[in-house]
Amino acid sequence: xxxxxxxxxxxxxxxEGAQHPGFDRRVFxxxxxxAISADPEPRRRRWMFxxxxxxxxxxxxxxxxxxxxxxxxxxxALAEGGCGRVDTPAGSSLAVRVRVEDDxxxxxxMAPDTPLEAVSEHVLSIGSTPGLPVDRDTLRAAFGRxxxxxxxxxGHTDAAVLERRGRIPSLRVGGHRFPVSISHHGRLARAAVLxxxxxxxxxxxxx
Ligand SMILES: CC(C)(COP(=O)(O)OP(=O)(O)OC[C@H]1O[C@@H](n2cnc3c(N)ncnc32)[C@H](O)[C@@H]1OP(=O)(O)O)[C@@H](O)C(=O)NCCC(=O)NCCS
Numbered sequence: 416x417x418x419x420x421x422x423x424x425x426x427x428x429x430x431e432g433a434q435h436p437g438f439d440r441r442v443f444x445x446x447x448x449x450a451i452s453a454d455p456e457p458r459r460r461r462w463m464f465x466x467x468x469x470x471x472x473x474x475x476x477x478x479x480x481x482x483x484x485x486x487x488x489x490x491x492a493l494a495e496g497g498c499g500r501v502d503t504p505a506g507s508s509l510a511v512r513v514r515v516e517d518d519x520x521x522x523x524x525m526a527p528d529t530p531l532e533a534v535s536e537h538v539l540s541i542g543s544t545p546g547l548p549v550d551r552d553t554l555r556a557a558f559g560r561x562x563x564x565x566x567x568x569x570g571h572t573d574a575a576v577l578e579r580r581g582r583i584p585s586l587r588v589g590g591h592r593f594p595v596s597i598s599h600h601g602r603l604a605r606a607a608v609l610x611x612x613x614x615x616x617x618x619x620x621x622x
Pocket of ligand 1: 419420421442469472473474476477484486551552555582583584596597598599600
């Protein structure tokens with residue numbers, strides 16, 4: 416399982432005060448709110464937590480189509496450097512890695528035993544105008560080409576096709592199906608691929 420999310424901090428909807436009143440209380444639990452308040456850069460910390468929750472949601476939803484997004488119940492704990500975990504209400508955990516580069520927050524969530532070298536990421540920059548609308552079909556087609564090139568470089572000889580089940584993407588290469596997650600916000604678009612065929616049907620828990 417894999418999920419990713421990006422947040423473009425240049426977008427107006429990420430500014431302090433741009434959210435609905437009560438947003439933090441609705442989305443973050445008491446520990447997360449305390450960590451946001453204590454952070455010298457609370458805005459950045461808020462969106463790091465948010466991106467981790469969205470990435471975890473996408474990964475969990477892939478494993479269980481009935482999984483409902485209740486952001487406060489997905490509890491994020493991040494160490495220095497942005498590595499950490501997201502705990503689910505069912506008692507399982509996902510590993511998460513959150514990075515901040517310039518104004519870009521990106522999060523990657525996966526089962527805790529996933530080797531990072533089995534995951535690759537592709538980044539597209541949409542141009543420099545914040546808020547510029549982007550056609551999602553065009554974006555998916557561009558990622559499809561990039562992932563196809565990577566499949567070739569990994570020795571696959573069959574044509575690679577970026578497919579969707581509902582909105583959940585995967586890369587079909589011959590008889591293999593590799594989980595893919597795609598995220599776009601503002602100028603940023605990222606795709607993550609887990610180069611391990613198939614998906615477990617449920618997250619594997621850790622204590
Ligand atoms: C699905 C969801 C996570 C997408 O996130 P987003 O920030 O709107 O958009 P992103 O660009 O990051 O992700 C979109 C991509 O996620 C993927 N995606 C969509 N639904 C998905 C799902 N159920 N599971 C996994 N991945 C999904 C698709 O690849 C989609 O790309 P597409 O638009 O080309 O089909 C989001 O719309 C959602 O439903 N969030 C939870 C709902 C919610 O309650 N949010 C507010 C809480 S206060």
